Amino acid sequence: xxxDKQLRDELLQHxxxxxxxxxxxxxxxxxxxxxxxxxxxxxSMKKRLVSGIIAVAILIPTAALxxxxxxxxxxxxxxxxxxxxxxQEDYQEIEKxxxxxxxxxxxxxxxxxSAVMKQLMDLKIKITDQNGVMHEDQLTAKERKQFExxxxxxxxxxxxxxxxxx
Amino acid sequence: xxxxxxxxxxxKMLTGDEAAFRVVYQATxxxxxxxxxxxxxxxxxxxxxxxETYTRMWRSFHTYDQNRPFRSWLHGITVRxxxxxxxxAWRRIRLFExxxxxxxxxxxxxxxxxxxxxxxxxxxxxxxxxxxxxxxVVILRYFHDYALDEIxxxxxxxxxxxxxxxxxxxxxxxxHCELTGGDSYVHRQTTTR
Numbered sequence: 001x002x003x004d005k006q007l008r009d010e011l012l013q014h015x016x017x018x019x020x021x022x023x024x025x026x027x028x029x030x031x032x033x034x035x036x037x038x039x040x041x042x043x044s045m046k047k048r049l050v051s052g053i054i055a056v057a058i059l060i061p062t063a064a065l066x067x068x069x070x071x072x073x074x075x076x077x078x079x080x081x082x083x084x085x086x087x088q089e090d091y092q093e094i095e096k097x098x099x100x101x102x103x104x105x106x107x108x109x110x111x112x113x114s115a116v117m118k119q120l121m122d123l124k125i126k127i128t129d130q131n132g133v134m135h136e137d138q139l140t141a142k143e144r145k146q147f148e149x150x151x152x153x154x155x156x157x158x159x160x161x162x163x164x165x166x
Numbered sequence: 167x168x169x170x171x172x173x174x175x176x177x178k179m180l181t182g183d184e185a186a187f188r189v190v191y192q193a194t195x196x197x198x199x200x201x202x203x204x205x206x207x208x209x210x211x212x213x214x215x216x217x218e219t220y221t222r223m224w225r226s227f228h229t230y231d232q233n234r235p236f237r238s239w240l241h242g243i244t245v246r247x248x249x250x251x252x253x254x255a256w257r258r259i260r261l262f263e264x265x266x267x268x269x270x271x272x273x274x275x276x277x278x279x280x281x282x283x284x285x286x287x288x289x290x291x292x293x294x295x296x297x298x299x300x301x302x303v304v305i306l307r308y309f310h311d312y313a314l315d316e317i318x319x320x321x322x323x324x325x326x327x328x329x330x331x332x333x334x335x336x337x338x339x340x341x342h343c344e345l346t347g348g349d350s351y352v353h354r355q356t357t358t359r
Contacts (some may be wrong), residue, residue: 003289003339004308010287011204011309020199024213028191028220029184035224036182131254 070098070114080125085132101162113158120151167193169236176236180227191220197237198244204305205248205298211255219247241310242320245302252298292342293335300335303328 071094075081078091098117102110123146127138139147172193178186195216202215222243230239293304306312306320314332318325 003336003343007289007293007304007308007339010290011293011305014287014290015200015204015309018200018203020195020216021209021213024199024216025191025195027213027217028195029188031217031221032184032187032224035221037184 070102071095075121075125084125084128084130097162101158104162105158109158109161113155116151116154116158120147120155123147123151169232172236173232176227179224187224194240198240201241201244201305201310202248204309205245205302206251207294211251215244215247215251218251219244222247238312238316238320241306245306245321248302289339289342292339296335296338300331300338303331304335307332 071078071091075091075094078088081091081094082088098114101113105113123139123143124134127135129135136144136147172190175186175189175193179190198216198219199212202212202219206212206215219240223240226243230236293301296304302321303317306317307314312320314328315325317332318328321328
């Protein structure tokens with residue numbers, strides 16, 4: 001038997017044993033319904049998200065509420081992170097870190113810490129694409145040294161203070 | 167169902183007619199599932215990719231040229247979804263998850279060993295050990311019966327690349343046949359006579 005024929009036979013024989021799992025069917029139907037039957041619902045999804053954010057804002061203790069989002073001072077808005085493959089949750093985590101930093105560092109230290117973080121994040125945002133993958137090769141040699149050595153070294157003692165104070 | 171019969175259902179599908187979509191699904195799912203299952207072995211991944219393939223099918227339907235076979239347009243989408251999925255998976259997942267996945271793949275591999283020994287599909291076992299790039303050419307050539315230039319168009323890679331991958335794949339398969347040639351000969355004799 002030629003190898004061509006044997007190959008065809010075996011692939012066909014194996015294919016016959018492959019049955020589409022019913023999970024696929026129900027999932028594909030669900031996707032279809034989501035895409036077609038709830039198209040009008042898309043706007044309300046956005047509305048739901050907005051009301052969700054408002055609800056969260058109300059739940060945040062008043063002390064935190066008094067200060068605007070600290071992370072916004074670094075990134076502009078959560079959109080910057082989301083556009084690069086992050087999630088709202090990621091952004092909340094970063095915000096938590098800054099809140100902690102502010103409460104544990106002196107005012108002077110916090111100013112320095114956020115300045116360093118801003119430089120670091122600006123570089124990071126510059127090289128991160130929409131899937132969250134970093135392309136270090138886009139940096140100049142000087143920027144790269146900043147990104148990989150100088151800035152992390154500057155930030156390290158502050159991180160120790162923040163984490164150590166836990 | 168041929169293209170001419172399928173087309174009205176496809177058009178109805180785009181208007182949000184779920185019954186029409188069910189007809190399309192019933193007419194295509196075996197082919198889509200088999201294609202994916204030849205290229206990816208993890209059950210959950212197969213399910214994800216099948217779902218992505220169908221989503222792509224109705225979202226990109228406007229790019230389908232109705233003078234050409236629907237089947238090959240859908241195969242193009244399917245293999246691209248498999249490729250996209252592979253690329254994304256390796257980018258996104260963390261190291262420990264990667265390890266787990268590799269472990270899973272090994273686990274599935276033992277599973278296919280079982281299939282192999284049960285049904286005596288010796289070449290299939292070798293096909294499964296081929297790299298993805300070679301394997302996809304073998305599946306399109308010998309399972310879907312595409313000519314090499316059609317494969318080049320489907321995968322959007324140069325014809326020369328398809329030819330060399332096809333050649334490499336066959337070489338690996340032949341080598342296997344030579345190595346186990348004696349055994350399989352004896353074996354075939356005992357089963358056929």
